[in-house]
Amino acid sequence: MRSQVTAYIGLGTNLGDRLANLKEALDRLDARQGIEVTRISSIYETDPIGFADQPDFLNMCAELVTDLSPEELLDALLGVEQELFRVRTVRWGPRTIDLDLLLYGEQVFKGDQLTIPHPRMTERAFVLVPLADLAPDAVVPPTGKTVAQLAEELEDDGEIRRAASQLEWGNSREISPLNGMIN
Numbered sequence: 773m774r775s776q777v778t779a780y781i782g783l784g785t786n787l788g789d790r791l792a793n794l795k796e797a798l799d800r801l802d803a804r805q806g807i808e809v810t811r812i813s814s815i816y817e818t819d820p821i822g823f824a825d826q827p828d829f830l831n832m833c834a835e836l837v838t839d840l841s842p843e844e845l846l847d848a849l850l851g852v853e854q855e856l857f858r859v860r861t862v863r864w865g866p867r868t869i870d871l872d873l874l875l876y877g878e879q880v881f882k883g884d885q886l887t888i889p890h891p892r893m894t895e896r897a898f899v900l901v902p903l904a905d906l907a908p909d910a911v912v913p914p915t916g917k918t919v920a921q922l923a924e925e926l927e928d929d930g931e932i933r934r935a936a937s938q939l940e941w942g943n944s945r946e947i948s949p950l951n952g953m954i955n
């Protein structure tokens with residue numbers, strides 16, 4: 773019997789129907805053997821970081837419970853990216869969906885294809901702000917600091933604002949536009 777681990781992922785999208793991309797990615801992850809999406813953050817509109825000349829992103833984070841290994845979980849993330857027709861053109865360029873493995877329990881992992889915690893998560897408001905919705909007290913190795921502390925300390929140069937529409941997760945799983953739809 774494999775042990776279950778709580779993991780956190782970051783989701784980002786700035787191409788196509790962004791809200792639908794997020795919902796589709798969550799549905800497909802949740803449908804995969806060995807993965808249950810247990811909680812999701814609010815959705816945030818964010819300025820593109822690192823490659824300014826592209827559309828704004830929608831970013832969010834999700835909590836998973838999984839019995840997959842870190843590498844198996846990464847393969848599942850990359851598989852869902854492919855299913856949503858992610859095309860890798862310019863690094864850090866526009867994409868239908870980007871799924872990053874942020875935390876896998878409290879494990880530190882360094883492999884050829886995978887580094888956990890995600891190596892750039894501590895410098896990104898578009899990761900730390902939604903992650904703080906879910907796990908403000910999670911400690912991010914090797915900083916020894918919590919997600920909330922890291923978010924607080926961040927000098928991120930990107931604008932981040934809570935989006936108008938949110939996804940409901942659980943038995944409803946519907947998009948609930950609070951005021952007008954974004955896509």
Ligand SMILES: Nc1ncnc2c1ncn2[C@@H]1O[C@H](COP(=O)(O)OP(=O)(O)OP(=O)(O)O)[C@@H](O)[C@H]1O
Binds near residue numbers: 846860870872886891
């Ligand atoms: N924690 C991780 N989560 C996701 N991918 C990772 C992780 N660590 C290493 N990778 C590797 O990064 C590769 C490139 O990822 P990708 O092209 O999506 O980069 P990006 O998301 O655009 O940039 P960034 O990695 O800065 O977020 C993936 O194919 C994967 O092998």
Ligand SMILES: Nc1nc2c(c(=O)[nH]1)N=C(CO)CN2
Binds near residue numbers: 822
């Ligand atoms: N706002 C925002 N900027 C980014 C994002 C992202 O998800 N959101 N992802 C990147 C590469 O992973 C690079 N820049």
